[in-house]
Amino acid sequence: MKRVLVLSLFTALFVSHSFGQGAQEMIKQKAKNFRDQNNAQQGVPPPQATPPPAAPAQPIAPSGPQGISQAQQQNIDKLSTDLSVIKPGSEATAEQKQQLVTxxxxxxxxxxxxxxxxxxxxxxxxxxxLGDKGNSTTQQAQLAKALNVVLNSGNLSAAQAQAFIKSALDSLKAGGVSEAQLQAIGGDLKSIVTDLQKSKPRLYQ
Incomplete structure (x- = not known):
């Protein structure tokens, strides 16, 4: 009997406590509603929830330097291919020479x-x-790349341009081109660089 009374008393206290909490929440909510109504009548907007802080903007990574364009690389490859057409032991035709000029x-x-x-x-x-000795495919590709730089060396220093002249001559020398022919080609390349250096904008002088 005592156990039943104790259990009943405990249940009553629990219900009373729960009801008390619910009543408090209802009172708080009514107070908020009353406050918002008064604010609305006075033209005061209801309080807004504080938005979370915005994430800091990520810095934009600078783009890397651009290399040779695809179109220019195709031009280099075209020159390399046309150089390979001239076979050792044969004399280049007028059409082949004109194609190299182009x-x-x-x-x-x-x-x-x-x-x-x-x-x-x-x-x-x-x-x-090339008609006398010829070059390997690798040497022709190196030669074409070096010629591309020499032909566009207007904004380079004389020392930089000279380095690519040497690269072009080294690729020919590796193919067995004679010293006299190397000097002739080297003279042509130096003449091109000299003309471009004279004509380059003052900014680069």
């Missing part, structure tokens, strides 16, 4: 460009050298 003209993209006469002389000396 390739060299296409490579020159600077404001100042080598003259057609200078390029024709270079093409003639190149075809003569």
């Amino acid at each position: 390739d060299l003209q296409t490579l020159a993209k600077g404001v100042s460009k080598p003259s057609k006469e200078t390029l024709a002389k270079l093409a003639n000396n190149l075809s003569s050298a």
Whole structure:
């Protein structure tokens, strides 16, 4: 009997406590509603929930330097292919020489460009050298890349341009081109660099 009374008393206290909490919540909510109504009558907007702080903006990574464009790389590859057409032990035809001149003209993209006469002389000396000895595919690719830089060396220093002249001559020398032919081609390339250096904007002088 005592156990039943104790259990009943405990249950009553629990219900009373729960009801008390519920009543308090109802009173708080009514007070908030009353406050909001008064504010609305006075033109005061109801309080807004504080928005979470915005995430800091991520810095934009600078783009890396641009390399050779795809179009220019195709021009370099075209020159390399046309150089390979000239086989050792054969004399280059007029059409092959003219194609080299066209390739060299296409490579020159600077404001100042080598003259057609200078390029024709270079093409003639190149075809003569390759007709005597020839180059491997790798050497021709290296030669074409070096020629591309030399033909666009207007904004380079003389020392930088000279380094690529040497690269072009080294690729020819590796193929067995004679010293006399190397000097002739080297003279053509130096003449091109000299003309471009004279014509470059004052900013780069």
